[in-house]
Amino acid sequence: MSNPIKRNPSSYRDPSGYIFEKDGVLFRQVNKCFKEDFEFFIQSGLYDSLVNQELLLPHQTIEECITGDENGYLTLLPERINFISYAWEWSFDMLKDAALLTLRLAKESIQYGLSLKDATPHNIQWHNGKLIFIDTLSFEKYNEATPWIAYRQFCESFLAPLLLMHYNKQTLNQLHLAWPDGIPLSVTAKLLPTKTKYSLHTYLHIHLHAKISKKTAGKSEREVRFSKNKFLNLIQSLELLIRRLKTPTIPTQWSAYYDEAINRNGYLEQKKKIITNWLSLNPQIKSAADIGANQGVFSLLLSEKKINTLAADFDPSCINNLYQQIKKQTLQFIQPIIFDLSNPSPAIGVQNNERESFTERLKVDLVMVLAILHHLAIGKNIPFAQLASYFSTIAPLLIIEFIPKEDEKVKLILSQKKDIFSNYSQTAFEKEFSFFFRQIEKQEIGTSGRTLYFMKRNEE
Amino acid sequence: MLHHLLYIDPGSGSYLVQVLVAAVLGVAFFFRNIKNAVIAFFTRNRNKQDDNTKA
Numbered sequence: 276m277s278n279p280i281k282r283n284p285s286s287y288r289d290p291s292g293y294i295f296e297k298d299g300v301l302f303r304q305v306n307k308c309f310k311e312d313f314e315f316f317i318q319s320g321l322y323d324s325l326v327n328q329e330l331l332l333p334h335q336t337i338e339e340c341i342t343g344d345e346n347g348y349l350t351l352l353p354e355r356i357n358f359i360s361y362a363w364e365w366s367f368d369m370l371k372d373a374a375l376l377t378l379r380l381a382k383e384s385i386q387y388g389l390s391l392k393d394a395t396p397h398n399i400q401w402h403n404g405k406l407i408f409i410d411t412l413s414f415e416k417y418n419e420a421t422p423w424i425a426y427r428q429f430c431e432s433f434l435a436p437l438l439l440m441h442y443n444k445q446t447l448n449q450l451h452l453a454w455p456d457g458i459p460l461s462v463t464a465k466l467l468p469t470k471t472k473y474s475l476h477t478y479l480h481i482h483l484h485a486k487i488s489k490k491t492a493g494k495s496e497r498e499v500r501f502s503k504n505k506f507l508n509l510i511q512s513l514e515l516l517i518r519r520l521k522t523p524t525i526p527t528q529w530s531a532y533y534d535e536a537i538n539r540n541g542y543l544e545q546k547k548k549i550i551t552n553w554l555s556l557n558p559q560i561k562s563a564a565d566i567g568a569n570q571g572v573f574s575l576l577l578s579e580k581k582i583n584t585l586a587a588d589f590d591p592s593c594i595n596n597l598y599q600q601i602k603k604q605t606l607q608f609i610q611p612i613i614f615d616l617s618n619p620s621p622a623i624g625v626q627n628n629e630r631e632s633f634t635e636r637l638k639v640d641l642v643m644v645l646a647i648l649h650h651l652a653i654g655k656n657i658p659f660a661q662l663a664s665y666f667s668t669i670a671p672l673l674i675i676e677f678i679p680k681e682d683e684k685v686k687l688i689l690s691q692k693k694d695i696f697s698n699y700s701q702t703a704f705e706k707e708f709s710f711f712f713r714q715i716e717k718q719e720i721g722t723s724g725r726t727l728y729f730m731k732r733n734e735e
Numbered sequence: 736m737l738h739h740l741l742y743i744d745p746g747s748g749s750y751l752v753q754v755l756v757a758a759v760l761g762v763a764f765f766f767r768n769i770k771n772a773v774i775a776f777f778t779r780n781r782n783k784q785d786d787n788t789k790a
Contacts, residue, residue: 422753505757
């Protein structure tokens with residue numbers, strides 16, 4: 276018989292405990308070696324304070340150690356995260372807020388006599404409309420004699436990518452994929468423009484840090500005294516620097532899409548009306564993925580109906596704008612994510628299963644593919660059959676928009692490349708999709724020439 | 736690359752750098768605080784918070 280306890284493959288680094296799954300529920304075990312620190316964390320009042328401020332994921336305490344592990348002390352049942360996401364799928368301001376959240380936790384911990392021992396974006400997840408810290412075992416008793424143990428980790432996994440995105444391009448969040456444990460300081464120092472050497476805080480935390488780490492590598496680290504005041508100065512300096520960093524303001528190809536689309540004879544309004552009607556006929560839909568969400572007009576429509584919606588787009592500016600809107604309006608049911616359908620994030624880490632691929636994580640009730648079929652089929656040459664097959668692995672229900680070849684937007688794409696797409700027709704589309712889905716509804720969007728389909732996966 | 740470096744955690748050295756950084760920051764913040772106190776004397780409403788967390 277197989278073991279009903281499945282240890283999470285990404286939870287192996289920290290001896291204080293680990294995440295495991297039992298009967299489809301995720302638990303966190305606290306090990307005996309961390310008992311004292313964990314009890315202090317709870318009794319000091321830090322846990323309550325952080326949970327009340329919605330900075331830390333709440334948990335229920337289950338007294339017994341349900342794994343039967345002899346090292347186990349306690350089992351915790353954390354609130355469920357809907358969709359696990361990683362820093363390479365976040366926009367600039369998401370990573371910036373995650374960094375500021377980490378610094379805030381480090382600062383608050385000190386006030387309660389604890390210290391934050393980990394500073395990685397992997398400990399932060401999207402929960403109920405905001406980023407929240409999830410690792411309950413990251414707080415240990417503060418020893419005033421030691422500097423911040425997570426300092427280098429913070430600089431490499433938050434500060435380095437933020438600086439690179441600030442001074443270069445937003446798309447450099449993809450560097451997280453090459454270095455999931457943080458972009459090495461020596462690499463960051465080389466990639467940053469020379470002028471950053473003359474900015475005090477960047478010089479100290481990146482350039483000087485890289486230089487000294489290199490020089491002293493291999494020498495044993497002597498006990499150094501590091502007062503609380505110095506610790507707080509360090510945090511304040513990082514905070515000052517990060518608050519100053521801004522999204523590069525170059526408008527991308529897609530950031531003005533809706534301004535233009537809205538002017539097309541009520542096209543957006545008609546589309547909204549059709550989809551709203553279909554959704555109201557299917558109240559069983561609880562989760563959805565809006566692929567090619569742009570700035571999330573249709574994701575917002577889904578979230579208004581309390582459908583947990585993943586607003587996915589490959590354009591980091593669109594996702595960043597959507598994130599700002601979600602933050603401003605405190606929207607709960609929508610999660611912004613950077614996702615390129617022609618290249619979804621891969622599975623990485625130890626045994627290739629430490630961080631799951633995007634597709635493995637993406638299981639929803641409905642997938643919505645609006646006004647991007649031509650980009651995928653013509654722009655990226657992906658055959659209808661492959662698209663249909665992919666969508667059928669994600670969700671049992673599909674809302675998809677077909678854009679005919681005569682459409683001005685398709686003509687625009689075809690003006691840039693050779694027309695090798697003789698199979699791009701509505702008949703071929705319906706036929707190829709019929710191998711995976713059956714049509715429930717089909718409706719033309721006014722006079723736009725475009726058609727919306729509502730489909731159900733075969734064998735459902 | 737020197738061979739023995741392959742066996743060393745690349746993070747070593749970060750304690751020493753923190754001591755140096757903290758020393759520089761101690762001086763920098765000392766003057767910054769004076770500057771801020773002067774500015775605060777003449778103006779109000781500084782230090783806006785704009786992250787994802789409540790004030």
